[in-house]
Amino acid sequence: MTAETLTPPATTIGPIGWLRANLFSGPVSAFVTVLVGAALVWLAIQVGGWATADARWSVVTDNLRVFLIGRYPGDLAWRIWLSLAIPSVLAGLSAGAFGRTTRTLAVTLSAVQALIAILIAFSPIGILGVVAYAANAAAVWVSYAVGRRARIPRRVLAGAWLVSLPITFVLIAGFRGTPLTPVGTNEWGGLLLTVLLAAVGIVLSFPLGVLLALGRRSRLPAVRILSTGYIELIRGVPLVTILFMADLILPLFLPGGWQLDRVARAMGGISLFSAAYVAENVRGGLQSIPSGQVEAAQALGLSGVQTNISIVLPQALRAVIPANVGLFISLLKDTTLVTIIGLLELLNVGRAVLGQPESLGARMEVYLFIAAVFFVLCYAMSQASYRLERQLGVGTR
Amino acid sequence: MSDSVAETKQATNREIIVARDVHKWFGQLHVLRGIDLTVNVGEVVVIFGASGSGKSTFIRTINRLEEHQRGTITVDGIELTNDIRNIAAVRSEIGMVFQSFNLFPHLTALQNITLAPMRVRKYARKDADAVGMKLLERVGIPEQAHKYPAQLSGGQQQRVAIARALAMNPKIMLFDEPTSALDPEMISEVLDVMRGLAEEQGMTMICVTHEMGFARAVANRMVFFDEGVIVEEGPPRQIFEAPQQERTKRFLSQILH
Numbered sequence: 001m002t003a004e005t006l007t008p009p010a011t012t013i014g015p016i017g018w019l020r021a022n023l024f025s026g027p028v029s030a031f032v033t034v035l036v037g038a039a040l041v042w043l044a045i046q047v048g049g050w051a052t053a054d055a056r057w058s059v060v061t062d063n064l065r066v067f068l069i070g071r072y073p074g075d076l077a078w079r080i081w082l083s084l085a086i087p088s089v090l091a092g093l094s095a096g097a098f099g100r101t102t103r104t105l106a107v108t109l110s111a112v113q114a115l116i117a118i119l120i121a122f123s124p125i126g127i128l129g130v131v132a133y134a135a136n137a138a139a140v141w142v143s144y145a146v147g148r149r150a151r152i153p154r155r156v157l158a159g160a161w162l163v164s165l166p167i168t169f170v171l172i173a174g175f176r177g178t179p180l181t182p183v184g185t186n187e188w189g190g191l192l193l194t195v196l197l198a199a200v201g202i203v204l205s206f207p208l209g210v211l212l213a214l215g216r217r218s219r220l221p222a223v224r225i226l227s228t229g230y231i232e233l234i235r236g237v238p239l240v241t242i243l244f245m246a247d248l249i250l251p252l253f254l255p256g257g258w259q260l261d262r263v264a265r266a267m268g269g270i271s272l273f274s275a276a277y278v279a280e281n282v283r284g285g286l287q288s289i290p291s292g293q294v295e296a297a298q299a300l301g302l303s304g305v306q307t308n309i310s311i312v313l314p315q316a317l318r319a320v321i322p323a324n325v326g327l328f329i330s331l332l333k334d335t336t337l338v339t340i341i342g343l344l345e346l347l348n349v350g351r352a353v354l355g356q357p358e359s360l361g362a363r364m365e366v367y368l369f370i371a372a373v374f375f376v377l378c379y380a381m382s383q384a385s386y387r388l389e390r391q392l393g394v395g396t397r
Numbered sequence: 398m399s400d401s402v403a404e405t406k407q408a409t410n411r412e413i414i415v416a417r418d419v420h421k422w423f424g425q426l427h428v429l430r431g432i433d434l435t436v437n438v439g440e441v442v443v444i445f446g447a448s449g450s451g452k453s454t455f456i457r458t459i460n461r462l463e464e465h466q467r468g469t470i471t472v473d474g475i476e477l478t479n480d481i482r483n484i485a486a487v488r489s490e491i492g493m494v495f496q497s498f499n500l501f502p503h504l505t506a507l508q509n510i511t512l513a514p515m516r517v518r519k520y521a522r523k524d525a526d527a528v529g530m531k532l533l534e535r536v537g538i539p540e541q542a543h544k545y546p547a548q549l550s551g552g553q554q555q556r557v558a559i560a561r562a563l564a565m566n567p568k569i570m571l572f573d574e575p576t577s578a579l580d581p582e583m584i585s586e587v588l589d590v591m592r593g594l595a596e597e598q599g600m601t602m603i604c605v606t607h608e609m610g611f612a613r614a615v616a617n618r619m620v621f622f623d624e625g626v627i628v629e630e631g632p633p634r635q636i637f638e639a640p641q642q643e644r645t646k647r648f649l650s651q652i653l654h
Contacts, residue, residue: 295462296499296558300513300565301489310512314503392503 059362060369063353064123067369068116070189070344076174076181077125080192081132083171085139086164088113092140094157096147101387103144108380110140165203172196185263189344191373197267197335197345198377202328204271209278210317214308216283227279234276239337243269247341266338274331281323285316318392325385329378346370411438413473413569413601414459420467421454428454429465430625438568439599443612443633446622447648452605453496455622456571459603460491473568489517492562496574498554500546506533506557507542510564517565525564532560536590552583559590570594572604584608591615607652613637621645 012021023033060067069080088109095106117133120126172192174182188196215227234242246269247262254260260268289312297307317324339348350366353359359366414436421429428451436442444452457463458470461477461484470477472487500509510532511525520528533539536556538549546554555575562570572591576584588611594600595615606612612619613633620630621642629642640646 290499292495292497292499293501296493296495296501298462299460299488299491299493300561301485301517302513303485306516310516311501315501318503 055365056362057365059353059359059365061119061122062124064119065125066349066353067190067346069192070349071187072183072189072192073187076183077129078132079171079174079180081129081136083168084113084136086168088136088139089143090157090160090164092143093147093152096144096150097152097154097157100391101384104384104387105380106140106144110137112376113137185261188263190349191346193263193343194335194346197270197338198332200267201270201274201331201335204267205274205278208271208275210282210313212275212279213282213286216279217286231276231279234273235280239270239273239334240340242273243337243341245269262341262343266341266343270331270335274327277327278324281320281327282316284323285320286312288319289315321385321389321392325381329381332377332381333374346373409438412436413438415471416459416468418468419455419458419465419470421458421463421465428625429458431468432627434620434627436601436603438601440617441595441602441604441615442618442620443616444603444605444620444622445607445612450622451625452622453573456573456603456605459571460488460493489565490568491571492565492567492569493571494555494558494562494573494575496577498546498558498578500554500558500561502546505543505545506538506549509546509557510561513561514564528564529560532563533557536560537586550583551579552586555579555587556590559587569601569603572602572606574605576606576608609653621648623648
């Protein structure tokens, strides 16, 4: 009595099987499928027709420079292009060395820059911009190839990333008395400002949030009370309020003669705000670690700090990747709120562009463009986080 | 026969763990009510008793995973107090194996073993890896070195946990119900490793376990806990064949059928 191995019925497998099972499993289902399908096709024709025939995309390309860098002087724009080469090369090298998550980021970075190069080709910025962005997009791939061969140690790359942030900053901001003419941050704007606000916010709020989360669980009452108080205070106040505080009140507390410029104040406000939320996410992760893990580490003689660094945090932080990436995605979108303290980030640039008489009637185009830019950035972050989860989930469930 | 084997492996007369009048409360609950126990170098002590009798809590006080609130515990001449240096010194001499393994899930088997030697003893990675591989061979699973705990069976995980504890070169090993969470067919592989440790290496061991076959064959002394006190102690033969206390008799008849 050995049972034969039969192939499944042809209509249950493959695309036809899928269609039958999911879209045409009965008369009602078939009817709904056809109806919804027709509606989708009609919508696609309408939108596609508008986007290709009626829409005046020239409002985007004509003002592309403002969208990208705000009021940053056009003849100094090369410094931004040059500074973009740093993350491009580093992303390529990292992707070559680590693969996976970093590769997703590198591919995105390359694709976005290639896209911008194409957009610039239709704008009055000039051929130099096209070449610069195309070169940066290519640099990602070249350094990817190099990174695969050279096998650069993790520590070197991590260090390079850390150093790259201030270098980029100096390159964009300039320095008095050097060939790099200073450009005040109030002239920064558009995508440049949005990305910088988000990047600095993420980079600063993450470690601060982790420290706050650990502080909230500390055995020392003073540390615990301070951390808890900070977290609860910040979470009880809207970001807009904190931005106003950072902009108006913070300067009053600074010692005389000290001046912190507007963008730095906004970055500080966003980071301090976001840190409280990171802390609560991380605390959730810390609580999910069974006490046996800490006991095992203690029994082996690891100190409290070593236990946190080697055992608790790696597991806790991995557990909260989805929550933290969600948080960072909202942080990116919340950077639009700096509009209210007068900074020209991407959305505010859009409004400024729409204020020009020649942009009359092009609201849809401008807002769609801005939405698309935000979508690409957020989607890349969320994809990278899925990769990261899978990569770090090796061997565990 | 097996009794005589165990008794030829006589422990030394040098005291290494001395617990005097140890008390412990969980809130209002008085879980340890005056434990006196002395363990000599090379001795294998099996602690048994009903759940809730305080046996796990007691061995956890020996490396300060639980704090005792009265009495003294001295390990190799160092008294366990609140002094963090004493605690660290005592922990570096004691290895511990847990009921639920408590392997670090984000590290491979080998990394689980080498972590403490590298972080605490400051071994170079190469030396730590060599030690780790030797220990994995000793517990019989060198081929699993680069797998993560979730990819190993329960018995393999517990053997990695034993290797991890041994990597710190401890003078004493504490086993807290090391086979209770295992499927029946995996119990013997773990007991074999423990037995080898006792018989070949003369390790000082305190095991909380209900594996009576293991106790009979390997233990120098058995200690019966009930309601936070030591009711009876003695060599395995005496405990199994002529227990003195009514409570010991009753408990043994329950677990030996």
